[in-house]
Amino acid sequence: MRLLNLFKIATKAIILNKTRTLLTMLGIIIGVASVIAMLAIGEGSKESIRTTISSMGSNMITIRPGADDRGPARGSGGNVQTLILEDYNEIKEQASLLSYITPVVNGGGQVINGANNWPSTIYGVNPEYLNIKAVGLQSGSMFTDAEVKSAAKVALIGETVVENVFPDGQDPVGQMIRFNNIPFKVIGVLEEKGENTFGQDQDDVVIAPYTTVQKRILAIDYLNQIMASAISEDDASEAVTQVTDILRSQHKLIESEDDDFTVRSMEELISTFSSTSEMLTILLVAVASISLLIGGIGIMNIMYVSVKERTKEIGLRMAVGAKGADILMQFLIEAILISITGGVLGVILGLGATVFIETFLNWPTSVALYSIVISFAVCAVTGIFFGWYPARKASALDPITALRYE
Amino acid sequence: MSKEIIKIQDLKREFTMGTETVHALKGLSFSIQEGEFVTIMGSSGSGKSTMLNILGCLDQPSSGLYEIDGVSVKDLSRNELATIRNEKIGFIFQSYNLLARTSAIENVELPLLYNSKVSSEERRERAIKALKMVGLGERLDHTPSQLSGGQQQRVAIARSLVNNPVMILADEATGNLDTRTSYEIMSLFQELNKQGITITFVTHEPDIATFSSRTVVLKDGNIIQDYQNQDVQSAAAELAKLPKQDH
Numbered sequence: 001m002r003l004l005n006l007f008k009i010a011t012k013a014i015i016l017n018k019t020r021t022l023l024t025m026l027g028i029i030i031g032v033a034s035v036i037a038m039l040a041i042g043e044g045s046k047e048s049i050r051t052t053i054s055s056m057g058s059n060m061i062t063i064r065p066g067a068d069d070r071g072p073a074r075g076s077g078g079n080v081q082t083l084i085l086e087d088y089n090e091i092k093e094q095a096s097l098l099s100y101i102t103p104v105v106n107g108g109g110q111v112i113n114g115a116n117n118w119p120s121t122i123y124g125v126n127p128e129y130l131n132i133k134a135v136g137l138q139s140g141s142m143f144t145d146a147e148v149k150s151a152a153k154v155a156l157i158g159e160t161v162v163e164n165v166f167p168d169g170q171d172p173v174g175q176m177i178r179f180n181n182i183p184f185k186v187i188g189v190l191e192e193k194g195e196n197t198f199g200q201d202q203d204d205v206v207i208a209p210y211t212t213v214q215k216r217i218l219a220i221d222y223l224n225q226i227m228a229s230a231i232s233e234d235d236a237s238e239a240v241t242q243v244t245d246i247l248r249s250q251h252k253l254i255e256s257e258d259d260d261f262t263v264r265s266m267e268e269l270i271s272t273f274s275s276t277s278e279m280l281t282i283l284l285v286a287v288a289s290i291s292l293l294i295g296g297i298g299i300m301n302i303m304y305v306s307v308k309e310r311t312k313e314i315g316l317r318m319a320v321g322a323k324g325a326d327i328l329m330q331f332l333i334e335a336i337l338i339s340i341t342g343g344v345l346g347v348i349l350g351l352g353a354t355v356f357i358e359t360f361l362n363w364p365t366s367v368a369l370y371s372i373v374i375s376f377a378v379c380a381v382t383g384i385f386f387g388w389y390p391a392r393k394a395s396a397l398d399p400i401t402a403l404r405y406e
Numbered sequence: 407m408s409k410e411i412i413k414i415q416d417l418k419r420e421f422t423m424g425t426e427t428v429h430a431l432k433g434l435s436f437s438i439q440e441g442e443f444v445t446i447m448g449s450s451g452s453g454k455s456t457m458l459n460i461l462g463c464l465d466q467p468s469s470g471l472y473e474i475d476g477v478s479v480k481d482l483s484r485n486e487l488a489t490i491r492n493e494k495i496g497f498i499f500q501s502y503n504l505l506a507r508t509s510a511i512e513n514v515e516l517p518l519l520y521n522s523k524v525s526s527e528e529r530r531e532r533a534i535k536a537l538k539m540v541g542l543g544e545r546l547d548h549t550p551s552q553l554s555g556g557q558q559q560r561v562a563i564a565r566s567l568v569n570n571p572v573m574i575l576a577d578e579a580t581g582n583l584d585t586r587t588s589y590e591i592m593s594l595f596q597e598l599n600k601q602g603i604t605i606t607f608v609t610h611e612p613d614i615a616t617f618s619s620r621t622v623v624l625k626d627g628n629i630i631q632d633y634q635n636q637d638v639q640s641a642a643a644e645l646a647k648l649p650k651q652d653h
Binding site for chain 2: 002005008009012016312313315316317318319320321322323324325326399400403
């Protein structure tokens with residue numbers, strides 16, 4: 001009852017000072033809107049990084065020879081020959097958390113079709129490679145396990161290779177190409193994947209059985225890499241541990257020795273890149289928060305002026321029976337109403353700005369519910385925090401001096 | 407015998423200004439009965455304002471007794487004083503002190519907003535009744551800027567009546583008004599007094615005192631005169647004597 005009356009008094013005061021209230025709110029509106037927009041941009045870029053990385057292969061795990069080379073002066077992993085087919089067989093047999101696994105050997109070379117040629121990379125893999133990389137076929141079919149076993153000279157090519165060595169729009173499936181002078185029969189074309197986040201053309205590849213690539217092209221018996229897929233995203237880190245354990249026992253490493261291989265999951269990669277964008281988000285939000293703070297100070301300023309200006313009114317209210325607490329509540333409610341109304345308008349403006357950024361600047365955005373909740377809560381707290389001091393001052397006024405104030 | 411509304415005994419009020427102590431009131435004693443119309447007179451510096459603040463429960467005595475409607479005011483907290491002001495006293499000020507850009511009825515409702523015992527329907531009813539009593543039943547929605555000085559003071563009087571106080575306390579209530587209007591206001595006070603409302607009127611104008619039933623004169627913090635007015639003038643009659651205004 002009493003609170004309702006105070007609420008009425010406060011709203012009345014706000015309505016009587018429309019312009020000033022609106023200008024005060026502006027600080028909060030801009031603050032909240034920018035927090036929401038900045039968080040939306042941050043969330044959006046984080047999400048887009050996540051999707052592009054995931055599209056490179058779901059739950060992918062890569063095993064490379066050589067120790068983790070994120071230190072000074074180590075040899076490049078590609079030159080180390082510690083990863084062999086035996087390792088692959090062992091992992092395939094023992095690791096329970098992997099759904100697909102393939103050995104990988106790769107090398108660069110020239111793809112030639114008649115007068116057309118194109119520098120590309122050949123990947124020697126097994127048929128599970130397609131599942132691991134989450135890539136489908138445009139036409140033709142994947143080679144079979146039997147063809148792997150027999151080291152058949154068959155290959156699948158990516159769209160970029162097709163464009164460059166079959167420029168006449170001729171169907172490449174069934175045609176013969178040569179890779180470093182070794183003839184391959186094209187049996188399929190890979191689906192287009194475009195560039196990945198790092199600007200690498202994922203369509204500039206030739207895929208062939210790893211046995212063929214090992215023997216005919218590279219003449220090696222070790223592996224450059226093993227690729228696998230965890231059975232689910234949640235199991236990826238567990239799978240990394242499993243693979244590490246298997247390889248350590250396979251390589252007969254004792255406790256004190258470092259791994260002579262590196263196992264990494266896509267998860268790690270995602271988190272590395274996410275953390276960069278998260279940093280940026282934090283920075284943006286920090287800047288936006290400062291404007292929210294300034295908005296809060298604006299409220300404090302205007303409430304302070306309002307208390308000064310209405311000193312006589314406060315004296316009158318006290319003379320007719322308002323208690324200190326009533327005056328405190330009146331001004332506090334006023335401050336909170338200003339900041340919350342500003343908050344609501346700010347949320348609307350922020351969402352509008354987000355839509356604008358998305359449509360006109362083509363930046364990926366994603367409005368998180370928590371950003372709305374947080375900025376709104378901050379608003380209410382701002383109102384209380386910055387409204388408190390002037391309200392407290394008003395309530396502590398001596399009615400006699402207040403009444404005589406001119 | 408009628409009820410004692412105000413009882414003051416050996417009331418002192420001292421202020422400390424730096425190292426000096428100022429004795430604003432030096433041990434006053436008097437009482438006001440229900441239905442009296444008292445003017446408290448005195449020149450500036452006589453302790454009149456201090457007396458008014460204490461009577462209005464805006465200030466507390468340094469020593470001595472002050473009872474209003476049987477409640478001893480000394481040693482009450484700020485909040486308790488606020489409640490007394492809210493329920494027992496109706497204030498009228500020289501400069502009206504109405505809320506700007508706020509309708510007459512809302513101005514009159516103000517004291518009741520701070521009384522949680524009064525519902526909003528009752529509040530409105532009582533405000534309308536009070537405005538009718540002061541002759542402004544037709545101007546409920548006018549804001550102060552749409553009213554003349556006399557009308558504004560009538561709104562203030564209605565505001566002082568709305569909480570059914572035991573006493574109306576007026577501070578130079580006619581100080582800002584011309585003679586004609588102040589007679590009109592005094593005649594309204596006399597009318598209200600006839601209906602049994604106790605009025606204490608603080609002023610420095612001697613002719614205002616002739617309309618009251620009793621006059622208390624202060625000088626240098628002491629009562630120098632306290633007399634019943636044998637020949638109470640009728641403000642309405644005085645108003646009739648004034649020359650007609652040219653139109």
